[in-house]
Amino acid sequence: xxxxxxxxxxxxxxxxxxxxxxxxxxxxxxxxxxxxxxxxxxxxxxxxxxxxxxxxxxxxxxxxxxxxxxxxxxxxxxxxxxxxxxxxxxxxxxxxxxxxxxxxxxxxxxxxxxxxxxxxxxxxxxxxxxxxxxxxxxxxxxxxxxxxxxxxxxxxxxxxxxxxxxxxxxxxxxxxxxxxxxxxxxxxxxxxxxxxxxxxxxxxxxxxxxxxxxxxxxxxxxxxxxxxxxxxxxxx
Amino acid sequence: xxxxxxxxxxxxxxxxxxxxxxxxxxxxxxxxxxxxxxxxxxxxxxxxxxxxxxxxxxxxxxxxxxxxxxxxxxxxxxxxxxxxxx
Amino acid sequence: xxxxxxxxxxxxxxxxxxxxxxxxxxxxxxxxxxxxxxxxxxxxxxxxxxxxxxxxxxxxxxxxxxxxxxxxxxxxxxxxxxxxxxxxxxxxxxxxxxxxxxxxxxxxxxxxxxxxxxxxxxxxxxxxxxxxxxxxxxxxxxxxxxxxxxxxxxxxxxxxxxxxxxxxxxxxxxxxxxxxxxxxxxxxxxxxxxxxxxxxxxxxxxxxxxxxxxxxxxxxxxxxxxxxxxxxxxxxxxxxxxxxxxxxxxxxxxxxxxxxxxxxxxxxxxxxxxxxxxxxxxxxxxxxxxxxxxxxxxxxxxxxxxxxxxxxxxxxxxxxxxxxxxxxxxxxxxxxxxxxxxxxxxxxxxxxxxxxxxxxxxxxxxxxxxxxxxxxxxxxxxxxxxxxxxxxxxxxxxxxxxxxxxxxxxxxxxxxxxxxxxxxxxxxxxxxxxxxxxxxxxxxxxxxxxxxxxxxxxxxxxxxxxxxxxxxxxxxxxxxxxxxxxxxxxxx
Numbered sequence: 001x002x003x004x005x006x007x008x009x010x011x012x013x014x015x016x017x018x019x020x021x022x023x024x025x026x027x028x029x030x031x032x033x034x035x036x037x038x039x040x041x042x043x044x045x046x047x048x049x050x051x052x053x054x055x056x057x058x059x060x061x062x063x064x065x066x067x068x069x070x071x072x073x074x075x076x077x078x079x080x081x082x083x084x085x086x087x088x089x090x091x092x093x094x095x096x097x098x099x100x101x102x103x104x105x106x107x108x109x110x111x112x113x114x115x116x117x118x119x120x121x122x123x124x125x126x127x128x129x130x131x132x133x134x135x136x137x138x139x140x141x142x143x144x145x146x147x148x149x150x151x152x153x154x155x156x157x158x159x160x161x162x163x164x165x166x167x168x169x170x171x172x173x174x175x176x177x178x179x180x181x182x183x184x185x186x187x188x189x190x191x192x193x194x195x196x197x198x199x200x201x202x203x204x205x206x207x208x209x210x211x212x213x214x215x216x217x218x219x220x221x222x223x224x225x226x227x228x229x230x231x232x233x234x235x236x
Numbered sequence: 237x238x239x240x241x242x243x244x245x246x247x248x249x250x251x252x253x254x255x256x257x258x259x260x261x262x263x264x265x266x267x268x269x270x271x272x273x274x275x276x277x278x279x280x281x282x283x284x285x286x287x288x289x290x291x292x293x294x295x296x297x298x299x300x301x302x303x304x305x306x307x308x309x310x311x312x313x314x315x316x317x318x319x320x321x322x
Numbered sequence: 323x324x325x326x327x328x329x330x331x332x333x334x335x336x337x338x339x340x341x342x343x344x345x346x347x348x349x350x351x352x353x354x355x356x357x358x359x360x361x362x363x364x365x366x367x368x369x370x371x372x373x374x375x376x377x378x379x380x381x382x383x384x385x386x387x388x389x390x391x392x393x394x395x396x397x398x399x400x401x402x403x404x405x406x407x408x409x410x411x412x413x414x415x416x417x418x419x420x421x422x423x424x425x426x427x428x429x430x431x432x433x434x435x436x437x438x439x440x441x442x443x444x445x446x447x448x449x450x451x452x453x454x455x456x457x458x459x460x461x462x463x464x465x466x467x468x469x470x471x472x473x474x475x476x477x478x479x480x481x482x483x484x485x486x487x488x489x490x491x492x493x494x495x496x497x498x499x500x501x502x503x504x505x506x507x508x509x510x511x512x513x514x515x516x517x518x519x520x521x522x523x524x525x526x527x528x529x530x531x532x533x534x535x536x537x538x539x540x541x542x543x544x545x546x547x548x549x550x551x552x553x554x555x556x557x558x559x560x561x562x563x564x565x566x567x568x569x570x571x572x573x574x575x576x577x578x579x580x581x582x583x584x585x586x587x588x589x590x591x592x593x594x595x596x597x598x599x600x601x602x603x604x605x606x607x608x609x610x611x612x613x614x615x616x617x618x619x620x621x622x623x624x625x626x627x628x629x630x631x632x633x634x635x636x637x638x639x640x641x642x643x644x645x646x647x648x649x650x651x652x653x654x655x656x657x658x659x660x661x662x663x664x665x666x667x668x669x670x671x672x673x674x675x676x677x678x679x680x681x682x683x684x685x686x687x688x689x690x691x692x693x694x695x696x697x698x699x700x701x702x703x704x705x706x707x708x709x710x711x712x713x714x715x716x717x718x719x720x721x722x723x724x725x726x727x728x729x730x731x732x733x734x735x736x737x738x739x740x741x742x743x744x745x746x747x748x749x750x751x752x753x754x755x756x757x758x759x760x761x762x763x764x765x766x767x768x769x770x771x772x773x774x775x776x777x778x779x780x781x782x783x784x785x786x787x788x789x790x791x792x793x794x795x796x797x798x799x800x801x802x803x804x805x806x807x808x809x810x811x812x813x814x
Contacts, residue, residue: 031500031523031524031527034521034523034524035500035503035504035524036503036504037503041506042389042505042506042507043389043390043506043507043508044506045506046390047390054386059289061289062289067384068384068386068390068391069384069391069392069451070383070384071383071384071392071452072392072451072452072455074335075443075452075455075456075458075459076455078335078338078436078459079455079458079459079462081338081339082433082436082459082462082463082466083462085429085432085433085466086429086433086462086463086465086466087466088429089429089430089433089466089470090466090469090470090472090477090480092429126292134288134289134292135288135289135292136289138293138297139289139292139293139296142293142296142297142300142301143296145301146296146300146301149301149304166342166343167343169342170339170340170342170343173339174336174339174340177332177335177336177339178336180332181332181336183384183385184326184328184332187385189328189381189382189383189384189385190326190328190332190383190384191383191384191385192384192385193384193385224301227305228301228304228305231305231308231309232308
């Protein structure tokens with residue numbers, strides 16, 4: 001008896017929610033049609049036209065992320081740092097010894113080590129060439145973290161020393177802030193570009209951008225690896 | 237050009253289907269896989285919209301790491317959603 | 323010559339990144355670094371204050387002038403709040419030097435530093451997306467801080483906070499995206515100048531999304547259901563920071579958006595109505611509580627409702643009263659949360675049952691709590707009286723007499739539940755199960771300073787008056803903001 005009446009109430013609520021969602025969906029869609037998605041205007045136009053002149057970087061997205069709006073990137077790196085730290089703070093004290101019930105297949109165990117080297121090389125390539133090809137610090141760092149994830153999953157008893165992760169993370173973050181402070185002392189505004197700009201397309205061009213992106217790559221990679229290691233360590 | 241349109245429509249449809257599936261299923265692992273399919277389709281759409289940087293980031297994080305983090309969380313808790321009891 | 327104000331953000335960031343490394347030198351190095359940095363921030367903000375009141379300062383970042391680069395917009399209201407935030411952060415950090423949670427985790431100090439830095443960033447920045455990024459920093463550190471004790475209530479509150487905060491961020495991002503799509507810029511002054519050029523439907527959508535997102539962050543009714551749980555579940559000094567620092571930054575963002583950027587008078591009136599609703603619902607809910615920390619949370623919401631009400635009225639005296647109440651609410655609530663944290667720790671809990679008669683065992687702490695309660699109720703000569711008086715007279719002048727009556731009625735309700743708590747604490751027989759322990763100096767100093775501020779501001783409100791006037795003028799003068807930020811700004 002109870003089950004029948006519960007189902008009937010549920011259905012009415014379901015229909016009401018559905019109607020509200022459809023109405024809201026139509027409203028949002030009509031809003032979407034009002035948006036102007038054709039011309040590039042405002043700041044974006046300035047960035048597209050003046051990117052080469054200001055930064056000599058071939059990748060406009062990178063120069064926007066690191067140079068024009070580098071302060072926001074610093075904020076986002078901090079957000080990532082906070083997520084990893086917060087997770088570490090909440091999960092601390094729960095570390096248990098890891099016992100894997102099902103060992104990985106032999107092919108995986110032997111193949112994953114060379115694969116790790118290739119993955120790290122690929123990730124490093126992505127963030128070193130941030131100003132020349134699509135990609136950058138965040139993408140490269142994530143790729144590196146997935147490489148370490150492979151090791152954690154495939155090999156039994158694989159452990160990453162927490163000291164390495166802590167030092168890499170802190171030093172990379174400090175590099176980013178220090179570069180900004182150099183800009184402040186040398187040129188009068190935080191995060192200003194103070195190295196010579198070079199020529200478009202060279203590896204050593206675009207001033208501070210490669211340095212910052214390499215630091216971001218290291219930071220993101222070590223942070224995500226630490227995060228995954230923390231979480232894996234908690235599972236029985 | 238026509239192939240591009242077909243691929244776009246296919247991606248959008250797959251995304252909506254995967255999202256609906258992720259909401260309705262009661263097996264949380266399937267739901268997480270469904271949401272990773274949504275991220276993957278989104279990354280393909282970004283590529284079609286001429287934004288390779290965003291596509292790379294979305295693929296690596298949305299379809300990769302985020303799925304894994306959710307799977308670890310599920311392993312620590314319950315795999316199947318309980319029905320609402322009175 | 324004073325230092326570049328960007329250091330208020332860069333130095334805490336530098337120190338926060340290096341705290342894990344400092345842990346190798348000395349176990350408590352992180353805590354001392356946190357307090358030292360907050361002291362530095364306080365000094366820097368106070369020394370920039372007089373310059374900013376003469377002429378607002380524009381600090382350029384990355385060498386690109388706005389609107390192509392990001393800039394800090396240091397206006398009277400901004401720097402005043404930055405001073406308040408840094409000072410409150412510093413006072414709470416002294417308290418934390420001896421707190422038990424921090425002794426077991428150095429990560430706590432990083433999170434506290436970043437909460438205060440995030441709030442400082444929100445009030446100092448002149449770019450709307452930058453404000454969003456700092457809001458994220460502040461929110462995420464708050465989520466982690468809420469559940470840092472890993473107890474049941476804290477974790478539950480943390481999850482609720484996280485879910486609601488994510489919704490708020492989504493709506494904020496949608497609103498910012500709509501504005502960016504229409505106007506092509508993210509600089510606040512530029513948006514303010516061209517806001518009327520937006521398609522009216524899209525403008526309404528953007529303003530409502532931002533109102534929703536910022537309303538969640540500023541604990542406005544009905545978006546504040548998460549707040550009492552968080553105030554109850556988080557450790558007491560963290561709750562003190564939430565009511566003194568994070569909610570102020572959220573309120574600043576709301577005020578800056580509605581007054582300077584979009585200048586939307588209908589939404590400002592809406593703010594007034596929601597403010598009254600917040601006051602009524604929160605004060606009535608506080609009556610039913612049996613846990614003192616949760617009751618304090620509801621009382622905090624009630625005071626925020628009064629601030630929202632005053633901001634919504636929009637006249638110059640109302641805004642002055644609102645800024646005054648910013649200060650008073652921060653100081654009073656910090657005092658009360660810090661003292662109740664200690665009392666609850668010694669009594670074993672914070673419900674009425676456990677706190678019976680604690681006033682007789684720890685007269686100093688309970689006395690501090692009592693002073694805070696009297697201040698909130700608005701007793702002269704403590705500070706709550708002046709600000710409430712200013713707000714209510716401004717409301718009466720603007721002919722909202724019914725609403726004035728409601729606020730006064732809410733004050734009576736406040737008195738009722740606060741006196742009930744004081745009676746439980748002081749007039750019940752002394753509990754025999756609790757021994758008296760000495761209260762460490764690190765706990766006593768912040769409480770003494772805060773009580774000094776409560777009494778001092780109450781006796782000499784004239785000292786701070788010019789700052790309130792300056793800040794209120796700044797909120798109302800939209801044209802000045804636009805012209806200063808886009809042209810040059812004063813010298814440091």
